[in-house]
Amino acid sequence: MVEILSRLQFGLTIAFHFIFVPLTVGLILMIVVFEYKHYKTKDVRYQKLSNYFSDIFVINYAFGIVTGVAMTIQFGTNWGQYSVAMGDVFGSPLILEAVVAFFLESTFTGLWLFRRHTMSRRMRLTTVSLIAVGTTLSALWIITANGFMQNPVGATWDPETMKMSLDSFAKVVFNPYAWYMLFHNHLSAIILSGFVVLAISSWHLLYGKEKDKEVFKLSGKFAAWTVLIGGIAIAITGSQYLNFLNLVQPDKVDIINGVLTGGIKNVVRIAFGVMITLGFTFIIFSLYTVIFYNKYTKSPTLQKYFMYLVPLPYIAIIAGWMVTEMGRQPWIIYNKMLVADGISDVPVNQVWFSVISITIFYAILFVMDYVLTINRIKKGLLESDGGDSNES
Amino acid sequence: MSPDTYATLLFGFISFSWVVYLTQELFITGSSALNRIVCTNEGERRQVQVAAGIHWDGIEVWLIASLTLTFAVFPLAFTTTLTFLYVPFYLLVFAIIGRGVAIEMIYKLDSERWVKNVVLMWTISSILIIFILGVYISNMFLGLPILYDGSTVVFESGFLSIFNVTGISGGLLFLSLALIGGSGWISISTEGELGKRALVFIKKIGVIYTAPILLLLVFMGFNNTDSSIFIGELFTNNPILFVLPALTVVSALLATWFGYKENGLKVFIFALVTMGLFLITGFLGSFPFLVPSNLDPTMGIETVDAMVSAKTMNVIFVALCIFYPIIIGYQTWKYINFTKKVKFNDE
Numbered sequence: 001m002v003e004i005l006s007r008l009q010f011g012l013t014i015a016f017h018f019i020f021v022p023l024t025v026g027l028i029l030m031i032v033v034f035e036y037k038h039y040k041t042k043d044v045r046y047q048k049l050s051n052y053f054s055d056i057f058v059i060n061y062a063f064g065i066v067t068g069v070a071m072t073i074q075f076g077t078n079w080g081q082y083s084v085a086m087g088d089v090f091g092s093p094l095i096l097e098a099v100v101a102f103f104l105e106s107t108f109t110g111l112w113l114f115r116r117h118t119m120s121r122r123m124r125l126t127t128v129s130l131i132a133v134g135t136t137l138s139a140l141w142i143i144t145a146n147g148f149m150q151n152p153v154g155a156t157w158d159p160e161t162m163k164m165s166l167d168s169f170a171k172v173v174f175n176p177y178a179w180y181m182l183f184h185n186h187l188s189a190i191i192l193s194g195f196v197v198l199a200i201s202s203w204h205l206l207y208g209k210e211k212d213k214e215v216f217k218l219s220g221k222f223a224a225w226t227v228l229i230g231g232i233a234i235a236i237t238g239s240q241y242l243n244f245l246n247l248v249q250p251d252k253v254d255i256i257n258g259v260l261t262g263g264i265k266n267v268v269r270i271a272f273g274v275m276i277t278l279g280f281t282f283i284i285f286s287l288y289t290v291i292f293y294n295k296y297t298k299s300p301t302l303q304k305y306f307m308y309l310v311p312l313p314y315i316a317i318i319a320g321w322m323v324t325e326m327g328r329q330p331w332i333i334y335n336k337m338l339v340a341d342g343i344s345d346v347p348v349n350q351v352w353f354s355v356i357s358i359t360i361f362y363a364i365l366f367v368m369d370y371v372l373t374i375n376r377i378k379k380g381l382l383e384s385d386g387g388d389s390n391e392s
Numbered sequence: 393m394s395p396d397t398y399a400t401l402l403f404g405f406i407s408f409s410w411v412v413y414l415t416q417e418l419f420i421t422g423s424s425a426l427n428r429i430v431c432t433n434e435g436e437r438r439q440v441q442v443a444a445g446i447h448w449d450g451i452e453v454w455l456i457a458s459l460t461l462t463f464a465v466f467p468l469a470f471t472t473t474l475t476f477l478y479v480p481f482y483l484l485v486f487a488i489i490g491r492g493v494a495i496e497m498i499y500k501l502d503s504e505r506w507v508k509n510v511v512l513m514w515t516i517s518s519i520l521i522i523f524i525l526g527v528y529i530s531n532m533f534l535g536l537p538i539l540y541d542g543s544t545v546v547f548e549s550g551f552l553s554i555f556n557v558t559g560i561s562g563g564l565l566f567l568s569l570a571l572i573g574g575s576g577w578i579s580i581s582t583e584g585e586l587g588k589r590a591l592v593f594i595k596k597i598g599v600i601y602t603a604p605i606l607l608l609l610v611f612m613g614f615n616n617t618d619s620s621i622f623i624g625e626l627f628t629n630n631p632i633l634f635v636l637p638a639l640t641v642v643s644a645l646l647a648t649w650f651g652y653k654e655n656g657l658k659v660f661i662f663a664l665v666t667m668g669l670f671l672i673t674g675f676l677g678s679f680p681f682l683v684p685s686n687l688d689p690t691m692g693i694e695t696v697d698a699m700v701s702a703k704t705m706n707v708i709f710v711a712l713c714i715f716y717p718i719i720i721g722y723q724t725w726k727y728i729n730f731t732k733k734v735k736f737n738d739e
Contacts, residue, residue: 072460
């Protein structure tokens with residue numbers, strides 16, 4: 001029971017955490033582009049867009065960072081045996097993530113949130129660039145850790161003591177699996193953010209203030225290009241990723257191809273199909289929008305499509321992670337250690353306590369995030385929009 | 393360097409991270425908790441929100457760093473502690489999530505009901521964070537009811553045993569220092585009457601007198617068990633170290649004195665110094681134990697019992713030597729450049 005509950009809890013907390021993360025990872029890159037354009041051209045439309053989307057970034061960033069703490073402590077509370085077995089390999093990418101990435105992004109996000117309005121153009125560009133470097137490096141290190149679980153290289157497993165010992169840190173970092181994942185994952189975050197920006201721009205073209213519309217035509221075009229380029233890039237790198245998978249995790253590829261079936265394997269195969277179908281849908285949608293952009297700006301139907309289809313990139317990302325994580329079951333470290341051997345020795349009633357309380361708490365948080373984000377989207381561009389400050 | 397040397401140095405880094413985290417968390421949670429007392433309108437509350445909010449997420453990462461470092465270098469100590477303190481750690485996580493969301497989102501909706509509820513969440517979670525951390529840290533110095541024989545860890549009682557006299561006094565000590573330091577922070581980082589009100593409040597209610605008393609209670613608790621930090625390896629071999637607990641008490645008394653004098657800056661400084669010295673005393677006294685046992689002083693988990701391989705410790709050590717100075721550099725730059733007095737603005 002402890003195992004089932006711990007799995008359920010980890011799945012729930014990471015899926016919830018990952019509602020916020022991809023949007024912040026992709027959105028901050030788009031904000032950097034807006035700030036760069038503003039820095040170069042002094043065009044205030046870009047500054048308005050940057051300020052507007054920064055507000056949405058900040059809301060989701062706050063939810064992302066706090067729900068991330070729940071992930072860290074679970075390694076100790078719920079996956080104690082895994083943590084001891086993997087201590088020699090798993091901890092160093094995590095500590096690098098903290099010292100290289102988290103400090104950078106958090107320190108400068110606090111600044112961006114409360115002191116944006118006091119900054120020069122150069123300082124603005126520097127601040128958002130540092131946040132973007134932080135979020136990207138954070139993805140690099142956490143995926144290094146996950147990549148090792150998928151394809152354990154650079155360390156030796158001792159089945160007697162049930163412990164992994166490090167041979168070469170460089171091999172852990174340059175694990176090809178992790179790099180395929182990193183590109184795939186980052187591109188998916190960029191597509192998702194592009195889609196969200198496109199949906200928000202569509203809302204403003206449909207229902208927003210008349211004077212805002214020119215600015216949102218700009219962001220809509222930019223977002224459509226982002227989805228298109230991201231979509232094509234992810235299709236190309238994705239197929240190479242799959243070829244590579246054939247070498248290191250042939251079972252997973254067999255599941256995807258329907259050679260191995262039954263139970264959870266069917267779920268994995270369906271999830272893969274969903275991800276691929278959605279990926280191609282995004283390319284077609286964005287290609288049409290880019291080519292017939294003027295038509296899009298006048299077509300309420302297409303604009304409504306983008307608004308109501310905004311859950312799709314989220315579904316695609318969750319489906320992708322289902323393939324990755326369910327596809328390697330029952331292993332916690334591929335071909336080395338079983339998930340069942342990784343759990344902590346804790347009383348089952350305590351795990352019930354955390355599962356139930358987290359579910360309720362996260363439901364409340366989700367409603368809060370949803371209400372806040374939608375509310376901010378609908379307010380549109382604000383005149384004195386220089387960050388969240390008590391000074392105008 | 394030998395593995396033992398690495399383990400000792402990294403124990404130092406972990407202690408350092410806790411000191412950096414808690415001395416800052418002190419005034420963030422403290423000033424947050426005081427908002428309901430000292431703010432008479434939303435404009436003033438916004439001042440406190442900005443004064444605390446601009447730094448909180450940079451500070452939060454020091455907690456993540458402290459925990460992750462323990463995980464990365466001493467996984468056995470990490471999992472033993474967190475498995476034993478399963479429920480308290482989840483409560484801490486909920487409080488941290490609640491505080492983080494609240495501090496940034498208070499004025500994101502134009503609804504009085506929203507503001508009222510989020511302010512309540514901000515206040516309660518701030519108090520909970522610092523109290524739970526106080527109970528946790530003082531129990532880590534006191535020792536947990538564990539028996540470790542070199543291969544397996546046995547818990548002799550449940551997590552409720554951390555709510556002993558020393559643990560609760562430790563929690564209250566952290567809360568008391570937080571309110572003292574927090575009132576100092578409000579007075580040095582906001583304009584107007586706020587700081588004055590905060591200082592008058594902690595004096596009138598008597599918070600300033602509780603810190604030295606609670607501190608003595610905690611130290612007495614440490615002294616009364618077999619695993620006492622004061623009979624640990626370092627204190628026994630170097631009696632000069634007893635100057636540290638003495639200085640901690642002196643610093644707490646100075647915080648009281650300047651609280652009585654309503655001197656915001658000095659109250660702030662001595663609340664932080666008290667916290668810093670308390671932690672240094674505790675970590676030095678616990679060494680080489682990461683998780684001391686309060687049942688049998690020889691059966692705790694030492695650094696060498698829990699450490700990972702020298703190769704991994706080398707990677708982590710090098711990373712810390714490079715990045716800690718950089719992080720401290722840009723965070724200091726941020727304090728210097730962005731700690732101007734937060735103005736009141738009638739909108």
